[in-house]
Amino acid sequence: MGKKFSSDHVWIEVENGVTKVGITEHAQDALGDIVFVQLPKIGEEFTKSGVLAVIESVKAAADVLIPAGARVIKLNDQLKDNPALVNSDPLGSGWLVEVELTTPNELESLMGSVEYLDFCKKN
Secondary structure, eight states: OOOEEOTTTTTEEETTTTTEEEEEHHHHHHOEEEEEEOOOTOOOOOOOOOOOEEEEEEOOOOOOOEESSSEEEEETTTHHHOHHHHHTTTTTTTTTTTESSGGGGGGGSOOOOOHHHHHHHHH
């Protein structure tokens, strides 16, 4: 499965049994220069649309809402010392967490990349 996108500008990707979550290019662009990322604790569980993380930029702070129910299994520790990774590579090395999905069927309601780009143009 490729990346899937939420209307909250969060992506989720399941690849080789690993599920990563991050924010989109659109979201990081709207936030501006990111200065701090508050991540959850390993083992913490979330239901769909729960506040997974908080990202602070020079402009504002924003909640990151998880697009499907999941349990956090790994944090992107690089973000502690280099939160700007979310700006420079939001769809790659700027990922936030790895999770174990608890409600994988919720991924079905998310958008593919073409749908998401259309959504961003309209909103």
